[in-house]
Amino acid sequence: MSLFRSPNLVPMLVIAVVIALLYYPLMLFANVPVAQRALDNGAALECKTALECAPQMRSPVLPSPQQLLTGFRSLLFPLNAPTSIIPNALTTAFNTLMGLLLAAVVGFFFAIGIVASRAFERSLLPLVVASQTVPIIAIAPMLVVVLGQYGVQGWLPKAIIAGFVAFFPIAIGVAKGLRSPDPMALDLMKTYNAPTWQTYVLLRFPASVPYLFTAFKVSVTAALIGAIVAEIATVGFQGGLGRMLFENSRASDVVAIWVIMISSAVLGILLVALVNLAERVVTPWKR
Amino acid sequence: MVAVNNVSMTFQTGTVALKDANLEIASGEFISLIGPSGCGKTTLLRLLADLIQPTSGSISIGGKTPEEARKSRAYGYVFQAATLMEWRSVLHNVMLPLEVMNFPQAERRARAEKMLALVGLEKFAKHYPWQLSGGMQQRVSIARALAFDPQLLFMDEPFGALDEITRENLNLELLRLWRETGKTVIFVTHSIPEAVFLSTRIVVMTPRPGKIETVIPVDLPQPRTFETRETPEFFRIATEVREALRKGHGYDVQE
Amino acid sequence: MEAVKSAEGRNPKAEGQSLLGWVLLAAGFGLLLWFIASWWSRTELAPGGLKLLIGAGFLIGALGLARVANSFTKTTNALIAFVPAGLTLLLALVTVEALLRAYQVPVGLIPTPSRVLSTLVDVRQVLLQDAYQTVVLEAFTGWAVGSVLGVGFALLVSRFVFLERGFLPYASAFSAIPIVALAPVLVKMVGIEWQSKAIIVAITVFFPVVVNTFRGLTEVSHMSLDLMRSYAASQLQNYSALRIPNALPFIFNGLKLGTTLAMIGAIVGEFFGANGQGLGFRIQIEAGRFGFDIVWSAIIVASVIGIAWYNAVAWVERRLTGWHVSFRE
Numbered sequence A: 001m002s003l004f005r006s007p008n009l010v011p012m013l014v015i016a017v018v019i020a021l022l023y024y025p026l027m028l029f030a031n032v033p034v035a036q037r038a039l040d041n042g043a044a045l046e047c048k049t050a051l052e053c054a055p056q057m058r059s060p061v062l063p064s065p066q067q068l069l070t071g072f073r074s075l076l077f078p079l080n081a082p083t084s085i086i087p088n089a090l091t092t093a094f095n096t097l098m099g100l101l102l103a104a105v106v107g108f109f110f111a112i113g114i115v116a117s118r119a120f121e122r123s124l125l126p127l128v129v130a131s132q133t134v135p136i137i138a139i140a141p142m143l144v145v146v147l148g149q150y151g152v153q154g155w156l157p158k159a160i161i162a163g164f165v166a167f168f169p170i171a172i173g174v175a176k177g178l179r180s181p182d183p184m185a186l187d188l189m190k191t192y193n194a195p196t197w198q199t200y201v202l203l204r205f206p207a208s209v210p211y212l213f214t215a216f217k218v219s220v221t222a223a224l225i226g227a228i229v230a231e232i233a234t235v236g237f238q239g240g241l242g243r244m245l246f247e248n249s250r251a252s253d254v255v256a257i258w259v260i261m262i263s264s265a266v267l268g269i270l271l272v273a274l275v276n277l278a279e280r281v282v283t284p285w286k287r
Numbered sequence B: 001m002v003a004v005n006n007v008s009m010t011f012q013t014g015t016v017a018l019k020d021a022n023l024e025i026a027s028g029e030f031i032s033l034i035g036p037s038g039c040g041k042t043t044l045l046r047l048l049a050d051l052i053q054p055t056s057g058s059i060s061i062g063g064k065t066p067e068e069a070r071k072s073r074a075y076g077y078v079f080q081a082a083t084l085m086e087w088r089s090v091l092h093n094v095m096l097p098l099e100v101m102n103f104p105q106a107e108r109r110a111r112a113e114k115m116l117a118l119v120g121l122e123k124f125a126k127h128y129p130w131q132l133s134g135g136m137q138q139r140v141s142i143a144r145a146l147a148f149d150p151q152l153l154f155m156d157e158p159f160g161a162l163d164e165i166t167r168e169n170l171n172l173e174l175l176r177l178w179r180e181t182g183k184t185v186i187f188v189t190h191s192i193p194e195a196v197f198l199s200t201r202i203v204v205m206t207p208r209p210g211k212i213e214t215v216i217p218v219d220l221p222q223p224r225t226f227e228t229r230e231t232p233e234f235f236r237i238a239t240e241v242r243e244a245l246r247k248g249h250g251y252d253v254q255e
Numbered sequence C: 001m002e003a004v005k006s007a008e009g010r011n012p013k014a015e016g017q018s019l020l021g022w023v024l025l026a027a028g029f030g031l032l033l034w035f036i037a038s039w040w041s042r043t044e045l046a047p048g049g050l051k052l053l054i055g056a057g058f059l060i061g062a063l064g065l066a067r068v069a070n071s072f073t074k075t076t077n078a079l080i081a082f083v084p085a086g087l088t089l090l091l092a093l094v095t096v097e098a099l100l101r102a103y104q105v106p107v108g109l110i111p112t113p114s115r116v117l118s119t120l121v122d123v124r125q126v127l128l129q130d131a132y133q134t135v136v137l138e139a140f141t142g143w144a145v146g147s148v149l150g151v152g153f154a155l156l157v158s159r160f161v162f163l164e165r166g167f168l169p170y171a172s173a174f175s176a177i178p179i180v181a182l183a184p185v186l187v188k189m190v191g192i193e194w195q196s197k198a199i200i201v202a203i204t205v206f207f208p209v210v211v212n213t214f215r216g217l218t219e220v221s222h223m224s225l226d227l228m229r230s231y232a233a234s235q236l237q238n239y240s241a242l243r244i245p246n247a248l249p250f251i252f253n254g255l256k257l258g259t260t261l262a263m264i265g266a267i268v269g270e271f272f273g274a275n276g277q278g279l280g281f282r283i284q285i286e287a288g289r290f291g292f293d294i295v296w297s298a299i300i301v302a303s304v305i306g307i308a309w310y311n312a313v314a315w316v317e318r319r320l321t322g323w324h325v326s327f328r329e
Helices: A009-040 A050-056 A065-076 A085-116 A118-132 A136-149 A155-179 A183-191 A196-233 A241-250 A254-282 B041-048 B066-071 B090-100 B105-118 B134-146 B164-181 B192-198 B226-230 B232-247 C012-038 C048-070 C083-102 C113-122 C124-159 C161-174 C179-190 C194-218 C222-230 C235-271 C279-288 C292-320
Strands: B002-010 B016-025 B030-034 B056-061 B075-078 B152-156 B184-189 B201-206 B211-217
Touching (some): A009 A050, A065 A085, A065 A254, A085 A118, A085 A241, A118 A155, A118 C048, A118 C083, A118 C292, A136 A155, A136 C235, A136 C279, A155 A196, A183 A196, A183 B075, A196 A241, A196 A254, A196 C179, A196 C235, A241 A254, A241 C179, B016 B211, B030 B041, B030 B192, B041 B056, B041 B201, B075 B134, B090 B105, B090 B134, B105 B134, B134 B152, B134 B164, B164 B192, B184 B192, B192 B232, B201 B232, B211 B232, B226 B232, C012 C048, C012 C083, C048 C083, C083 C113, C113 C124, C124 C161, C124 C194, C124 C279, C124 C292, C161 C194, C179 C235, C222 C235, C235 C279, C235 C292
Parallel strands (some): B030 B184, B030 B201, B075 B152, B152 B184
Antiparallel strands (some): B002 B016, B201 B211
16 A cells, blocks of 8 residues: 555654544543533442543543443454444445445446437436435435335345435446547547447446546445445344444443444445455556 | 549538548558648548548549448548557557457457557557557557558548657658558648658648648658658758748648 | 537427427326326226326327427526426426326325425425524534634645645545444534534534645646746745635535535434434434325425525635636536
């Protein structure tokens, strides 16, 4: 990875260390008033002063590093338990990636429509563009329920919602890619007397691949949000970080929520890295 | 080989790009179309290639209409830019027209390798376009145009974007290719020395409206070398071209 | 380079096509509306013939629409250009209405568009209150705070190379964090009142604004920088005359992206805890008890506000950065 050789490394480490050093006092500062109030109310705590209690509150404003560590340990192991973060994160990742795949397939056809027909573009594109300024995610809870009524269950409804959120950037990206070949390259195909389908297969499709990946990078986070919200809205425990988040949020296990939040963040970053990796494998002609 | 009869081209916008053009080209000639921007030289080439259709007049290419010629893949076209497909290696770029034209699988590679050798790039077959210099990319695109062995080669300012030194080298190489293959070449340029150095005849074109001003024969001896550019005969013809351009108020070509 | 243009223009053939299109479109709408009217108060399934009629109505309408849309491909007026899309939406809605009535789909599961519309009118008071809470208090406040902080932070960071190298990689990594994960933490931290959601929105808007603004401030051509240097311009002048104007289009991209993120952040945030008000709260609660007509109404309200807000920002952008390449014809 270029990151480790980049000039960013030292400044990034310094900033990380500064934040780490600041975190502890900040945590104490945030928690002490709450701890004080708990003590004043005569709560049965194993500590005497507010300062002593601050790092071990059950519902801290900011959890202490020790708490996060214990939280991670109890939520990670055993690795194959249904309550472990690992299998749930894998479920969410699977739902997200299937959603992206779905969006890519539908997006491709939509993009071909846009590129091939001006009428299609004029009558549908503005609606799709407008839908993008709309919080599509709001449909998720309802979509899950309705799809469930028609027997669509398991990963599919989550993938559909994740894909729904990711659809627009992908369709537009692919359409841009299909249009990206130089007019000269199109003329070249014409001088070969190549039929339209060959112009697509040999020229337009390969040219759109980099654009597809740019779109993936933009939409993978949105798709992840879609998958998590869909998991929350699903009735019954079918796994996923969203479900974990919801259960622990209801149980008011603050430390667990923090742990899951950090895990989702890591998952988000990993998915973006995965897209980058896939891009490098699929488009070796790029530098 | 090529016959242009009273061809005119008016664009949608009303611009008269070409007016009453007449031209006869024999097999094996190297013809340059020279003139400033807007003189219709690229338009004429695109008309010959059936990339656009004339408003009036007729064109015959080896006895066929341009459309029939294009459909029977009678010509190779080299554009201003190399237009290589960045996802294909150099070899596969040269194989592209052979794929489109359904050449037998085994023949594609053999032909492409032969063409790369012809332009002196056999060592770069596995490279991707971005690893090549501009001049090398344009050589690949010439190999690609020759890969399916068309009788005609259309070249639209192929060296316009290259520096002067690379351009002179490629000119020499193009002449060698032309001698070895015996193709008929129609070459668009706006450089007077390039036109004089390469051509057997120069078609001088002038703008507003685009038309053929005159055709100047170039009787410099073959094979031409770097020294050819320094002969008095070379200067005489270059001056003649310049005079013709000035007469048609087309004098903003590059020296 | 002379473009190749197809010979199409103001010819009688094209006008005939468009007229035929309008006739077909009207016929399609006619069939669908006639069915809806005749089936308005029926409760049984429609016979197969009538279902075919709906299909035919939709197809005829779509065929007409394609022809009509073709006659709109040349216009440059944004409002007129939207006509085909508006007709598409209308045709889709009328077809859905007809299909739902023909198959007698339970209203509790998928409400007909007409029912959603009447519900929207009925519950507008409640929804407007919800919208006030979600949009004005949460989304807008959060968006404004996040944007101001984001632009300020980017200005600061762009000034110091060390901060830039140390912070920016984190900022782009933070953009990859799903906001939903943030929501429960903040709700627990700050409480279920509107402030927690405003903070969620501010955080989600902050990072893309920082990244975009920073790009705008630093992606200045070397020649322009050299030019400023040759004038012996001060840092302040460097920013006011070059970097900030250069960054404006980027900033606005961040702000526009931010409007969408703000709406999403506020709505999703409410899924995790609200004080009994808000569009997200309404959607979640009503979806849970199959009140889908209210859910759709809430979504319509959120959509209309989302579109209006985005376009308002885009309008300001056009006023301020009309010189930019993206606005040239």
